[in-house]
Amino acid sequence: MRKNKIFNSKILVFGEYAVLYGSDALAIPFNKFSGFLDFDAVDSSGQSESNKKLGEYLAFLKRNHKRFGNINLAAFEDDIKKGLYFNSSIPMNYGLGSSGALVAAVFRKYGYIDKLIKNDLGELRAVLQNLESWFHGKSSGMDPLVSYLDKPLVVTSNRLELVELSEPEEDDFKMFLVDTQQESSTGFQIRSFQQVLKNKIFYNLFLEKYIPYLNSAITFYLEKNHINFESIIADIVDFQYRFLKILFPFEIRELVKDGLDQRAYYMKLCGSGGGGYLLGFTQDIEKTRKLLAQKNVNLVEV
Numbered sequence: 001m002r003k004n005k006i007f008n009s010k011i012l013v014f015g016e017y018a019v020l021y022g023s024d025a026l027a028i029p030f031n032k033f034s035g036f037l038d039f040d041a042v043d044s045s046g047q048s049e050s051n052k053k054l055g056e057y058l059a060f061l062k063r064n065h066k067r068f069g070n071i072n073l074a075a076f077e078d079d080i081k082k083g084l085y086f087n088s089s090i091p092m093n094y095g096l097g098s099s100g101a102l103v104a105a106v107f108r109k110y111g112y113i114d115k116l117i118k119n120d121l122g123e124l125r126a127v128l129q130n131l132e133s134w135f136h137g138k139s140s141g142m143d144p145l146v147s148y149l150d151k152p153l154v155v156t157s158n159r160l161e162l163v164e165l166s167e168p169e170e171d172d173f174k175m176f177l178v179d180t181q182q183e184s185s186t187g188f189q190i191r192s193f194q195q196v197l198k199n200k201i202f203y204n205l206f207l208e209k210y211i212p213y214l215n216s217a218i219t220f221y222l223e224k225n226h227i228n229f230e231s232i233i234a235d236i237v238d239f240q241y242r243f244l245k246i247l248f249p250f251e252i253r254e255l256v257k258d259g260l261d262q263r264a265y266y267m268k269l270c271g272s273g274g275g276g277y278l279l280g281f282t283q284d285i286e287k288t289r290k291l292l293a294q295k296n297v298n299l300v301e302v
Contacts, residue, residue: 007104009033009090010097010146011279011302013175013221014214014236015155016269017193019140023211025155026218027146028165030302035088035101037109039079050085057106060134070127072110093183095271099135100143103128108148121160124148136190154218163222172224173233174285175302178267178292180249182275189247189272202243210239226283233266233281240268247273255297264291 008029015025040047058077061068076084086105090098107113107128128148129141145160146153154161168174197203213236220229237260241248247269248256259265259280265288270279277300282288285301292299 004036004038005105005108006034006036007101007147008150009101010143012142012271013279014218016271018211018214019142019155021207021211022158024215024218025142026221027142028152029146029150030096032300033090033096035086035090035105037084037105038087039083047085051080051083054080054084054086057134067130070112072112076106076110093185094276095184096277097143097147099132101147103132103144104148107131125160171226171283173226173229173281173283176280176282176285176288176299177270177277177302178280178297178299179277180252180275182249184272184275189274192246196244196246205243213239234260234263237266237268244273249275252278255292255295264288
C-alpha cells in the first residue's frame with residue numbers, strides 16, 4: 001500500500017458555479033488546512049464518524065462499481081473495517097474543498113493510475129470528478145485535482161494548465177479569507193443557484209456579463225495588471241451582491257457592500273456560498289485588517 005500523504009485544502013479563486021457553464025477558473029492549494037487517510041488505536045467520536053462516512057462512500061462506489069473500476073474497492077473496504085478514517089483539519093462545508101481532499105487521498109492510495117491518467121490532466125480531472133460526484137452531485141473536478149497535484153491550476157476554454165504564482169509584491173493584490181461563522185451546504189446552495197438561473201434575464205446576464213468578468217479577472221490577476229484587475233473584481237463583487245445576494249449570509253452582506261463602496265477591499269463568494277469563508281482582495285492588507293476589526297471580524301491572509 002502506498003504511504004499516506006497529506007492533501008491540502010484548496011481555494012477556488014475564480015470560477016465558482018460558472019466553471020460548470022464553461023467559464024475559465026483559477027484554483028490554488030491552501031496549506032493552512034489539510035488531511036490524510038489514517039489509522040489510530042485511540043478511538044474518538046470524530047474518527048468513528050469519519051470511518052462511518054468512508055463506509056457510506058464505499059457503498060456508493062460498490063453500487064456503481066462499473067464506473068469505478070480504477071479503484072481497488074477490496075483494499076479500501078478492508079482498511080475501512082480496520083478503522084480507516086480521514087484525519088483532517090479542513091473545515092467541512094466551508095468552501096475549502098474538504099471532500100476534494102478526501103477524494104484525492106482515496107484515489108492516491110487505492111486508485112489504479114496508469115500512464116495515460118498520470119500524464120493527462122483532463123483525464124485525471126474526469127476520474128476525480130466522477131469520484132467526487134457522491135458528495136455534491138455535479139462536480140467540476142477542480143477541488144480534488146488541485147489537492148491531488150498540490151499546484152495552482154487554470155482552466156481556459158476547458159484546457160487545464162499548471163501555473164506558477166510568484167510571491168506577492170508590495171503593490172500586488174493580496175487574498176484573504178473571512179469566516180462567516182456559518183456552515184454551508186454545497187448541495188443546497190447549488191440547487192438554490194440553479195433556481196436563480198431559471199430566470200432568463202439572469203441567465204443571459206450570467207453568460208454574457210459574469211463569465212467574461214471572471215475570464216478577464218484571471219488574466220489580469222496572473223498578469224498583475226492592477227488597474228484592470230481592480231475594475232473587474234469590483235464588477236464581479238457588484239454582480240454577486242446584486243444578483244446572488246441570497247448566497248451571502250445576511251450578517252455579512254454589509255461588510256461586502258462597505259468594501260465595494262469604499263473601494264477598500266473586495267469580498268466575493270469562496271465556493272458555493274451560503275456560509276463558510278468569503279474570499280477577499282486588497283492592496284492594503286493592514287488597512288483592511290483594521291477596517292474589519294472595527295466590526296469584530298478577523299481575516300486570514302492567504
